[in-house]
Amino acid sequence: MKSIAKFWTVFDRTIGVMMAVSSALVVLIAIAVTFDVLMRYLFSKTYAGLFEITEYSLLWITFLGAPWIMKNNGHVRVDLIVNKLRPRKRALLTIIADFISIFLLLTMTWYTAGLTFHDFRTSFTLSGILMAPKWPIEIIIPIGFFLLLLQVVRHTLYHVKGLRTLSVDAFDTGGEI
Numbered sequence: 001m002k003s004i005a006k007f008w009t010v011f012d013r014t015i016g017v018m019m020a021v022s023s024a025l026v027v028l029i030a031i032a033v034t035f036d037v038l039m040r041y042l043f044s045k046t047y048a049g050l051f052e053i054t055e056y057s058l059l060w061i062t063f064l065g066a067p068w069i070m071k072n073n074g075h076v077r078v079d080l081i082v083n084k085l086r087p088r089k090r091a092l093l094t095i096i097a098d099f100i101s102i103f104l105l106l107t108m109t110w111y112t113a114g115l116t117f118h119d120f121r122t123s124f125t126l127s128g129i130l131m132a133p134k135w136p137i138e139i140i141i142p143i144g145f146f147l148l149l150l151q152v153v154r155h156t157l158y159h160v161k162g163l164r165t166l167s168v169d170a171f172d173t174g175g176e177i
Contacts, residue, residue: 022064063144098156113142
């Protein structure tokens with residue numbers, strides 16, 4: 001049991017660091033774009049590759065931050081309908097949704113990992129100014145899906161435990177083990 005608690009502690013720290021990196025990327029992009037706009041208007045100079053870097057950064061920001069958002073119950077929920085259900089039905093609906101999410105995240109993790117490995121093996125490069133290899137940009141996708149999968153598994157275990165005791169709080173807060 002201690003090893004499981006230690007795993008979740010390391011997991012929480014990892015996704016916390018990922019969120020910090022995601023936040024730093026947002027700040028860096030804002031500074032870079034502001035600087036580029038000022039350089040364009042003041043000196044008629046611009047860095048053509050900045051648009052591509054910004055695009056790639058937005059992908060990384062999304063997948064770095066998603067597991068942390070899921071952990072903190074910041075994802076979209078349809079509370080209007082779910083809150084009108086009785087606690088037991090709400091619990092069962094939550095668990096069903098968790099299992100559907102696990103299946104989808106497993107599928108997406110597997111599929112995107114395969115695509116990333118293919119792009120690595122074939123040395124696929126993106127067309128554009130930077131001509132960047134694709135796999136380092138897209139590797140965050142299977143990593144992000146996998147960490148989301150772990151977070152949903154964590155929520156599911158918590159929800160199943162809550163169903164046994166029918167603790168309504170387990171279904172209102174998103175739950176932690």
